[in-house]
Amino acid sequence: MVELLRALEKTADLVGRELDRLLVAAExxxxxxxxxxxxxxxxxxxxxxxxxxxxxxxxxxVPPHRALNAAVxxxxxxxxxxxxxxxxxxxxxxxxxxxxxxxxLFDDATAILAGDGLLTGAFAVLAEExxxxxxxxxxxxxxxxxxxxxxAGMVGGQMIDLSPQRGQLDLEGITELQNLKTGRxxxxxxxxxxxxxxxxxxxxxxxxxxxxxxxxxFQIADDLLDVEGTTAGLGKPAQADAALGKATFVGQLGIxxxxxxxxxxxxxxxxxxxxxxxxxxxxxxxxxxxVERQV
Amino acid sequence: MVELLRALEKTADLVGRELDRLLVAAExxxxxxxxxxxxxxxxxxxxxxxxxxxxxxxxxxVPPHRALNAAVxxxxxxxxxxxxxxxxxxxxxxxxxxxxxxxxLFDDATAILAGDGLLTGAFAVLAEExxxxxxxxxxxxxxxxxxxxxxAGMVGGQMIDLSPQRGQLDLEGITELQNLKTGRxxxxxxxxxxxxxxxxxxxxxxxxxxxxxxxxxFQIADDLLDVEGTTAGLGKPAQADAALGKATFVGQLGIxxxxxxxxxxxxxxxxxxxxxxxxxxxxxxxxxxxVERQV
Numbered sequence: 001m002v003e004l005l006r007a008l009e010k011t012a013d014l015v016g017r018e019l020d021r022l023l024v025a026a027e028x029x030x031x032x033x034x035x036x037x038x039x040x041x042x043x044x045x046x047x048x049x050x051x052x053x054x055x056x057x058x059x060x061x062v063p064p065h066r067a068l069n070a071a072v073x074x075x076x077x078x079x080x081x082x083x084x085x086x087x088x089x090x091x092x093x094x095x096x097x098x099x100x101x102x103x104x105l106f107d108d109a110t111a112i113l114a115g116d117g118l119l120t121g122a123f124a125v126l127a128e129e130x131x132x133x134x135x136x137x138x139x140x141x142x143x144x145x146x147x148x149x150x151x152a153g154m155v156g157g158q159m160i161d162l163s164p165q166r167g168q169l170d171l172e173g174i175t176e177l178q179n180l181k182t183g184r185x186x187x188x189x190x191x192x193x194x195x196x197x198x199x200x201x202x203x204x205x206x207x208x209x210x211x212x213x214x215x216x217x218f219q220i221a222d223d224l225l226d227v228e229g230t231t232a233g234l235g236k237p238a239q240a241d242a243a244l245g246k247a248t249f250v251g252q253l254g255i256x257x258x259x260x261x262x263x264x265x266x267x268x269x270x271x272x273x274x275x276x277x278x279x280x281x282x283x284x285x286x287x288x289x290x291v292e293r294q295v
Numbered sequence: 296m297v298e299l300l301r302a303l304e305k306t307a308d309l310v311g312r313e314l315d316r317l318l319v320a321a322e323x324x325x326x327x328x329x330x331x332x333x334x335x336x337x338x339x340x341x342x343x344x345x346x347x348x349x350x351x352x353x354x355x356x357v358p359p360h361r362a363l364n365a366a367v368x369x370x371x372x373x374x375x376x377x378x379x380x381x382x383x384x385x386x387x388x389x390x391x392x393x394x395x396x397x398x399x400l401f402d403d404a405t406a407i408l409a410g411d412g413l414l415t416g417a418f419a420v421l422a423e424e425x426x427x428x429x430x431x432x433x434x435x436x437x438x439x440x441x442x443x444x445x446x447a448g449m450v451g452g453q454m455i456d457l458s459p460q461r462g463q464l465d466l467e468g469i470t471e472l473q474n475l476k477t478g479r480x481x482x483x484x485x486x487x488x489x490x491x492x493x494x495x496x497x498x499x500x501x502x503x504x505x506x507x508x509x510x511x512x513f514q515i516a517d518d519l520l521d522v523e524g525t526t527a528g529l530g531k532p533a534q535a536d537a538a539l540g541k542a543t544f545v546g547q548l549g550i551x552x553x554x555x556x557x558x559x560x561x562x563x564x565x566x567x568x569x570x571x572x573x574x575x576x577x578x579x580x581x582x583x584x585x586v587e588r589q590v
Binding site: 087110113115126127128146156162164 | 329411415419455457460461
């Protein structure tokens, strides 16, 4: 696990430096939106999604620098979603990773535009030749990311999360919500690695299975942290979901039941890895990490 | 001009039907965001950008159905920008094309998500094989659209439009703002036609020049309509920009000066067309239309 944390840190550093390089400060009033995009993406995230992408790609012998554009594009989409989610019209969060959110640092309009800029920029990055020499691969990445992030994916999940029906969701409903809201982007991370590596259909399916179980385990762990954690430890208000009357995995399964389900999902994710080539130890450890993390 | 209006209507019909087909109603709470995306894109726009794209492509013998995906993707990006622009945090508009805006029909959160969904969906559409059989062409379209719409393009222009410095912009500043906010997407319309048609560098430059002059003429005409028009005719509040204390072309040049400048730009746009193959009469009429339109 020490090794995993070191690898995560290395990826976070790599992705952070690349985002810093890409988001070039601009002169004049337009510069404000770039500053806000930087604030929304260079704020010390775990970079778990890029990490999964780089690790998956490495199973197929794709070195990190050849998967970096795809990883950065994915992180830009993740960051845009956080900037928009935090808006007063949405989750109305003042803190993210222990720092003021983008609309607190700037204003709502600038935060909306910064999110739009990050989302749009992700596709600009993917379309670059540096992403992969074969344009068919780049197109496959664009299609996969757009489907994962769009109305049938993350945006759809966010809509469910904000719907009046949100409080009354049963376990199946919460599972669908989380599969869309966080699961689809995590699945894209693993699929993008497979696309870059030219994986076959069976390998791709194994990665989709891995990502599905991992994503759900990640969300259950989030719910557990929300109940058990402190604001200081989380860098965002604890028990926010429960306070908002949102149905959660913990509410449905109880604390012990949720812990058991998370452990079962980790085992399921790890079983899927057996059908894959290369050294899957890091991805195996990552599954354990997502439920044991304290942030 | 009667022929042009008929051609515009035909394109609006074609694009509207394709958007209607693409934005498939969804069951359950997620369905709300799709409804909002439909409300934001199936509300009777002129479809000027898709029209320019289809007309430009036709110069290179690309028939409308082969340029339709690119045209629809562009319109989705235009519609997303209107949905976000109309938000209370941005321009705070209740009416668009004579109908309540998306956040009035739904709520702010749903409008933010609907815009996000339309923007993301545009790239999903472009990545489809139906856009063009050659993935290199699809990638070029993704790159062009993302650059036109992003922080160095439309989003950047919107940032300038909302900045505290907005009221004090001089003619150069207003021109830069409008080139980014509306010009870049209009330029993408013409470049996308050139990309689909495999145009050479000189033809592409001529189209960029045409689009640059046309886009500026379009915006000056908008400013003139804002001063001279009525709310009923425009389908949105008249004199909104002047009331908001925004510097406009009319404010800088006067009504007569702005009219003259618009006419000069139309002539400039039409001169650029001479370097292009095929029948450019419709594009020529379009330049006249954008300054003579009453809506």
